[in-house]
Amino acid sequence: MELFRFARDQEVVNVGGVKIGGQPGENPTALCGTIFYQGQGIVEDDKKGTFDEEAAAGLIERQMALSEETGNPAVLHIYSRTPEAFGRYLDFIEGLWSGPLILDSAEAGTRIAMAEIVSEIGLADRSIYNSIGLATTDREEEALDHCEVDSAILLAYNPADSTVEGTIKALEEGGAGRSGGLIDLAGRLGMNNLLIDPGVVPLGDGAGRSLRATVLAKARFGLPTGSGIHNAVSSWRWLRSKEGGTRLACDSASAGLEILAGGDFVLYGPIERSGEVFPVAAMADILVCEAVMDLEIRPAAGHPIGRLI
Numbered sequence: 376m377e378l379f380r381f382a383r384d385q386e387v388v389n390v391g392g393v394k395i396g397g398q399p400g401e402n403p404t405a406l407c408g409t410i411f412y413q414g415q416g417i418v419e420d421d422k423k424g425t426f427d428e429e430a431a432a433g434l435i436e437r438q439m440a441l442s443e444e445t446g447n448p449a450v451l452h453i454y455s456r457t458p459e460a461f462g463r464y465l466d467f468i469e470g471l472w473s474g475p476l477i478l479d480s481a482e483a484g485t486r487i488a489m490a491e492i493v494s495e496i497g498l499a500d501r502s503i504y505n506s507i508g509l510a511t512t513d514r515e516e517e518a519l520d521h522c523e524v525d526s527a528i529l530l531a532y533n534p535a536d537s538t539v540e541g542t543i544k545a546l547e548e549g550g551a552g553r554s555g556g557l558i559d560l561a562g563r564l565g566m567n568n569l570l571i572d573p574g575v576v577p578l579g580d581g582a583g584r585s586l587r588a589t590v591l592a593k594a595r596f597g598l599p600t601g602s603g604i605h606n607a608v609s610s611w612r613w614l615r616s617k618e619g620g621t622r623l624a625c626d627s628a629s630a631g632l633e634i635l636a637g638g639d640f641v642l643y644g645p646i647e648r649s650g651e652v653f654p655v656a657a658m659a660d661i662l663v664c665e666a667v668m669d670l671e672i673r674p675a676a677g678h679p680i681g682r683l684i
Contacts (some may be wrong), residue, residue: 376497376625378424379399379400379637379663379666379667379670380398380399380592380667380670380672381398381399381593381594381597381637383451383594383595383596383597384597385397385401385511385593385599386597386598386599387397387401387599388401388526388567388568388569388599389501390450390475390500390501390502390503390526390568390569391474391475391476391501392474392475392494393405393450393474393475394448394476394599394675395448395449395570395599395640396639396657397599397639397675398565398672399637399666399667399672399676400508400660400663400664400666400667400668400670400672401672401673401674401675402517402639402675402678403445403446403447403448403628403656403657403660403675403677403678403679404634404638404639404640404641404656404659404660405447405448405449405450405475405601405610405639405640405641406442406447406448406449406450406640406641406643406653406656407449407450407451407477407640407641407642407643408434408438408443408449408450408451408452408453408549408629408643408644408645408648408652409428409452409453409479409645409646409648410431410435410451410452410453410454410464410646411424411431411453411454411455411460411464411556411623412433412454412602412645413454413456413629414509414560415428415645416430417431417434419440419456419546419629420455421455421460421577422456422457422459422460423457423458423459423460423463424455424457424460424463424464425463425465426462426463426467428467428616430468430530431472432471434646434647434649435451435468435471435472435517435646436471437649437650438451438646438649438653439472439474441583441650444653444682445653445654445656445657445679445682446486446657446660446677446678446679446681446682447653447656447657447679448474448475449474449545449649450474450475450477450503450640451468451472451474451475451476451646452476452477452479452481452482452505452642453468453477453478453479453489453556454479454577455479455480455485456480456481456482456485457482457485458484458485458488460487461478461480461485461488461489461492462492465492465496465498467494467604473501474501475501475502476493476498476501476503477501477502477503477505477528477634477642478490478493478502478503478504478505478524479505480507480532482598483512483514483515486504486515487515487518487519488513489502489520490502490504490519490522490524491518491522493523493524494523494524498544499524499525499650500523500524500525500532500640501523502524502526503526503527503528503568503570503680504519504524504526504527504528504566505527505528505530506528506529506530506572507519507527507528507529507530507557507558507560507561507564507566508525508530508531508545509530509532509533509545509549509550509551509552509553511560512552518566519564519566520563520564520565520567520642522682523541523577523641524566524634525565525566525567525568526566526567526568526569527561527566527568527569527570528570528571528572529546529557529558529570529571529572530557530560530572530574531543531545531546531557531567531571531572531573531574531588531592532545532573532574533545533551534548534551535550535551536550537576537581537584538584539573539587539588539591542573542574542584542588542591542592543588543591544556546558546571546595546596553628554663558596563610565588566568568602569598569599570598570599570600570601570639570640571592571593571596571599571600571601572600572601572602572603573588573589573592573600573602573644574600574602575603575606575607576607577605577606577607577610577611578607578608578610578611579611581605582604583664585595585604585607586604586628586633586636587603587636589601589633589636589638590636590637591638593637593639599639599640600637600640601633601638601639601640601641601642602633602638602640602641602642603641603642603643603644604629604630604638604641605626605630605642605644605648606634606644608622608625608626608629609626609644610636611625621625623648623651624651626644626651627643627648627651627652627655628655629661630643630652630655630656631655631656631658631659634659634660635655635659635662635663635664639656640649641656656677657683658679660679660680661680661683661684663675664678664680665680666677668671
């Protein structure tokens with residue numbers, strides 16, 4: 376690999392009209408803001424799915440506006456505690472959001488229900504299942520094999536081996552009692568659009584390895600790769616004692632680090648942070664684009680370099 380250019384051809388996936396992947400400097404980084412997450416102030420009852428609709432609409436519209444202004448595609452990362460809540464969230468965003476959706480929950484049963492619901496109402500082609508990993512259950516596999524969702528994030532965190540090599544092993548061979556790599560598993564489940572997330576551990580516990588894993592995974596597999604690198608920052612004990620502006624600055628800066636490591640998408644956390652994250656990502660994308668101009672890599676239409684320079 377030459378700095379900022381991978382020797383292996385880089386795959387570009389298209390989910391809901393958004394292209395993710397390619398060589399650094401080619402497609403702008405997709406930014407995924409989370410809404411209805413646990414503890415979000417706008418959520419009134421996370422089991423029933425009641426929330427402040429005006430505030431939610433404002434957050435979604437702000438992310439959309441920033442995406443249009445900068446050229447960085449936006450993805451709506453929906454977290455739901457229950458299937459009932461997810462149904463309410465989907466009813467709300469209909470007509471408000473037409474882009475890609477990430478389906479996420481801490482409960483496998485809810486994730487399954489989310490995949491089944493979007494398949495039933497015709498939103499499967501816009502949905503990304505989060506995630507397929509070493510802990511994916513047999514029940515999840517069966518459900519994914521029978522639903523229409525064909526895009527998924529492969530969470531390559533290997534609890535038995537948290538090294539970069541362990542991440543690659545999870546993708547190629549499996550681990551933690553699972554035989555067979557995650558890439559092969561996703562293929563058997565009918566997933567055509569694969570996004571790799573190496574997983575992020577707390578700062579001080581090896582968080583930097585996720586950046587190296589991003590580079591290595593793209594070099595090895597040619598698949599779009601990214602992470603929720605902000606989780607490393609939010610777990611930094613020293614930073615918790617600092618004022619809000621300082622914490623937000625570090626959190627937003629982490630998105631730029633992921634992009635400089637070759638990341639194609641960033642799970643940037645709470646959608647409230649879109650105002651800080653989108654400018655950071657656009658700046659990083661422009662810098663990378665300028666860095667590869669003499670490597671015969673040209674930016675796609677709508678790239679931040681064409682909108683903001």
